[in-house]
Amino acid sequence: MTTPSLRNELKTIVISALLALFLLPGLTYLFTHHAQTVTDKEYLSEINNGISNDSSLSAAEKTSEKAFFAANLASTACGSADPDLSQYKANVCAPYSDLWQFMLVEKISLWTLILSFLLLLVMAGLGALAFANRTAQYVSFVVGWRTLIVASALMIVVQGGFATWLSYWLTAWYAHVYVVKLILIVAIAAAMAIFAALVAIFKRSTSDNFVQGELITVEQAPALWARIREFAAKLGTPAPSQIVAGIDTNFFVTETPLTISAGGDADATAAKKTSGRALFVSIPLLRILDQNEAEAVLAHELGHYVGGDTANSAALGPKINQYDHYMQQMHDSGVTLPAFWLLRLYRVIFEFALQKSTREREFIADSTAARLTSPQGIVHSLVKISAYASYRAEVENKLFEQNEQHTGALDVGHRVANGLAAFSQSAAFTQAMQESNVPHPFDSHPPLLERMRNVGYALDAAHFPAVAANVPIASWADAIEGGRAIEARLWHAFEARFAKAHEETLAYRYEPSTEIERELVLRYFPPVAFALKKNQMFEVNYAGLKLPTAAETLSWDSVKNLIYDDATLGSDVLKIEHPEKGWLGQKTTKVTLSIARKERDQVKETMAKYWQRHQIMRAKG
Numbered sequence: 001m002t003t004p005s006l007r008n009e010l011k012t013i014v015i016s017a018l019l020a021l022f023l024l025p026g027l028t029y030l031f032t033h034h035a036q037t038v039t040d041k042e043y044l045s046e047i048n049n050g051i052s053n054d055s056s057l058s059a060a061e062k063t064s065e066k067a068f069f070a071a072n073l074a075s076t077a078c079g080s081a082d083p084d085l086s087q088y089k090a091n092v093c094a095p096y097s098d099l100w101q102f103m104l105v106e107k108i109s110l111w112t113l114i115l116s117f118l119l120l121l122v123m124a125g126l127g128a129l130a131f132a133n134r135t136a137q138y139v140s141f142v143v144g145w146r147t148l149i150v151a152s153a154l155m156i157v158v159q160g161g162f163a164t165w166l167s168y169w170l171t172a173w174y175a176h177v178y179v180v181k182l183i184l185i186v187a188i189a190a191a192m193a194i195f196a197a198l199v200a201i202f203k204r205s206t207s208d209n210f211v212q213g214e215l216i217t218v219e220q221a222p223a224l225w226a227r228i229r230e231f232a233a234k235l236g237t238p239a240p241s242q243i244v245a246g247i248d249t250n251f252f253v254t255e256t257p258l259t260i261s262a263g264g265d266a267d268a269t270a271a272k273k274t275s276g277r278a279l280f281v282s283i284p285l286l287r288i289l290d291q292n293e294a295e296a297v298l299a300h301e302l303g304h305y306v307g308g309d310t311a312n313s314a315a316l317g318p319k320i321n322q323y324d325h326y327m328q329q330m331h332d333s334g335v336t337l338p339a340f341w342l343l344r345l346y347r348v349i350f351e352f353a354l355q356k357s358t359r360e361r362e363f364i365a366d367s368t369a370a371r372l373t374s375p376q377g378i379v380h381s382l383v384k385i386s387a388y389a390s391y392r393a394e395v396e397n398k399l400f401e402q403n404e405q406h407t408g409a410l411d412v413g414h415r416v417a418n419g420l421a422a423f424s425q426s427a428a429f430t431q432a433m434q435e436s437n438v439p440h441p442f443d444s445h446p447p448l449l450e451r452m453r454n455v456g457y458a459l460d461a462a463h464f465p466a467v468a469a470n471v472p473i474a475s476w477a478d479a480i481e482g483g484r485a486i487e488a489r490l491w492h493a494f495e496a497r498f499a500k501a502h503e504e505t506l507a508y509r510y511e512p513s514t515e516i517e518r519e520l521v522l523r524y525f526p527p528v529a530f531a532l533k534k535n536q537m538f539e540v541n542y543a544g545l546k547l548p549t550a551a552e553t554l555s556w557d558s559v560k561n562l563i564y565d566d567a568t569l570g571s572d573v574l575k576i577e578h579p580e581k582g583w584l585g586q587k588t589t590k591v592t593l594s595i596a597r598k599e600r601d602q603v604k605e606t607m608a609k610y611w612q613r614h615q616i617m618r619a620k621g
Contacts, residue, residue: 010348017345020338021120021155025112028162032106035173039099040073043092078103105165112158119151123346130353134312137353141316144346145323152330152339156197159338160190193335210259211280212490213246215272220481227476228279228298231372237305241276245283245480247413247490249389252280253301255314262486263493277305283477283487284413288384288420290472296369296377297385303368309361323347359446363454375457380467382448383433383459387468390432391423392416400502403509405520410495413487424468433464508616512542525613528606533594540606542613545576547591554589556614564604572600 051057051065072080078093078100093100123144130140167186172178218225225243232239240253244260258278261271279301286294304310327347330340369378395415399406423429433448452458459467477483507524510517527541532548539546544555554576561577571594578587595603 013341013344013348016341020341021116022113024159024162024338025109025116028166029106029109029113031166031170031173032102032109035102035169036075036099036106039102040075043074043099044069074099075103101165101169105162108158109162116155119147122147123349127346127349127353130350131356134308134357137350137357138312138316140353141319141323141350144350145319148343148346149326152336152342153194153197155342156190156193156336156339160193164190189335193333196329196333196336197339199329209254209256210261211244211246212248212262212493213244213260213280214262214486214490215260215274216243216245216281216480221479223479224476227295228302231295231299231302232305234372235299235302235306235368237302238277239302240279242274242278244274244278244280245483245486246280247284247487247494248280248282249285249385249392250280251282251285251297251301253304253310254278254280255310256317262489277310281476283480283483283490284417285385285388286477286480287417287475288388288471289381289475290470291474291476292373292377293381293384293472294476296373297381299372300365300369300378303365304361306368307361307364309365362446363451366451366455370455370457375455378455379452379457379459382451383464383467384470386433386448387424387429387464388416388420390429391420394423394428395419396498399498400505402502403506405503405506406499410498412495412498413491421469421471424465429465429468430461433461508613509620511617525610528610530593530595530599530603536594538591538593538595538603540603540610542610545607547589548593549591556611557618559611560586562607562611564607566600571595 047069048066051062051069054062057065072088074088074092077089080089093103126140126144126147130137164183164187167183168178171182216224221243228243229239244258255277257273257275259271259273279298281298285297289297323343324347327340327343330336330343366378392412395412399410399412446454480486503520504524506517507521510521512518512521521542525542527539529537529539529546532538536548537546538548541553544553544558546553558578559576560579563575563577565573565575567573571592574591574593576589576591578589580587593603
């Protein structure tokens with residue numbers, strides 16, 4: 001069942017994709033068809049006038065000639081191979097003539113519409129194929145990805161051509177003038193779109209599959225390694241090559257290469273790259289799970305190896321990552337948005353298929369865990385993990401929303417562990433459990449109630465609080481030598497990143513109203529000055545704009561909108577719209593910026609960033 005918000009999102013994607021495919025070719029086809037019809041009438045009118053004024057023809061001959069040309073309109077003659085029409089054809093259909101252009105572009109636009117419709121059918125077929133099985137899913141995505149790369153690139157080239165051609169003909173046809181600047185702007189935008197598409201095709205995305213954690217050797221946790229290997233043997237699958245301990249609110253297995261660092265920096269010198277099978281275990285979660293519950297989770301994760309889930313993710317994951325990277329580039333460049341919506345449509349179709357198969361595999365992994373351990377173990381673990389994840393998110397959100405800078409230890413781990421029992425008695429816990437989905441970086445999990453039904457152990461919601469609050473006497477976390485030290489290092493690195501991110505958000509929130517707040521804002525938003533001609537300066541700062549012709553800073557509160565006009569020749573012009581009205585409508589200020597072309601983008605980005613900061617600050621105030 002889809003939610004209203006999801007339905008609205010899907011509607012937006014479908015409509016946007018259809019408009020991206022059909023709007024411009026459709027408009028081009030309608031215009032060229034209309035132009036041909038009008039041109040045919042004009043030619044026929046001229047021919048009939050010439051025949052009527054030809055005194056050498058009898059009345060019968062004039063009637064016959066007029067009937068002939070009425071039956072063979074100019075556009076008809078252009079497409080005819082009749083030798084009797086060769087001279088007529090040469091006169092009205094000369095290469096690059098108006099009619100020649102109309103007919104050629106009409107054919108191209110018609111074929112574009114036909115091929116666009118066929119592309120939709122191919123996408124629908126590939127989407128249906130993705131629902132069949134895992135092998136078909138892989139084939140569907142690879143074929144769909146390659147097809148859409150070509151299709152989106154061709155769409156950008158062809159539609160760029162349509163846009164440029166129409167930028168001349170629409171004004172020439174209806175206003176009997178043409179605007180060179182308009183044609184240049186559209187042509188440049190089309191060229192930029194083509195260039196952006198080509199760059200995106202050949203630009204490879206990079207993904208280190210970064211994980212914050214530390215490797216756990218056999219010597220550090222011999223009993224845990226032995227238990228995992230025992231489960232793997234019972235399942236008939238090779239055991240993981242490495243165990244990674246972290247503090248995230250989840251467990252997972254993968255066969256994708258990982259970059260592991262305790263400090264939270266993938267580029268750190270201490271980061272380690274691994275390959276092969278890996279099992280990630282969360283130390284904080286191991287501490288709240290008793291050994292049977294933890295073993296149920298471990299058995300569940302190892303079940304993904306048996307089903308080929310991790311191998312499939314390792315093969316398909318990089319391709320999905322590259323597809324998403326290309327799609328994002330199509331979105332970010334602006335001029336390639338039509339291609340983005342086409343790519344987005346197929347991505348959504350494929351995601352539905354992916355989610356369906358993922359949920360099925362989660363049910364199978366749950367059944368595996370229930371068979372190796374107990375149905376109660378897997379259900380209780382799901383309740384505890386869901387409770388911990390929900391409460392940790394609540395703790396972090398409250399800390400992040402604070403308007404004071406964090407200077408000491410945040411103690412997120414202790415806050416969550418000490419407050420979990422009380423949270424389990426709250427209305428927030430009840431709501432969280434009703435909507436519970438266990439967080440997971442590689443797969444999407446089914447709802448908790450469905451998973452309970454799947455393993456045949458129905459735990460009444462009234463018992464959730466007691467399960468969530470239950471603290472085990474012994475846990476597998478105790479079996480990891482140096483586990484508390486590892487956990488402390490990981491929390492320390494996490495909290496340092498958390499405090500840094502929080503500090504940056506405060507730079508957006510503060511007005512500032514104190515010297516301490518001002519110092520923080522200036523740390524992230526220092527004044528940025530740009531040198532202009534004639535020794536003038538243009539400055540952007542957190543308070544507003546220092547214009548080259550004004551002594552006082554123009555406050556951001558006096559800005560409603562910024563419009564930056566790039567000059568082809570001469571100086572750029574910044575148009576500042578103010579909130580108040582003037583005598584002739586919106587009050588505006590125009591500023592001439594004789595700025596170096598290489599600094600133009602920096603000026604725009606700086607103004608946008610600082611103005612956005614001001615708007616966020618006012619919204620938070």
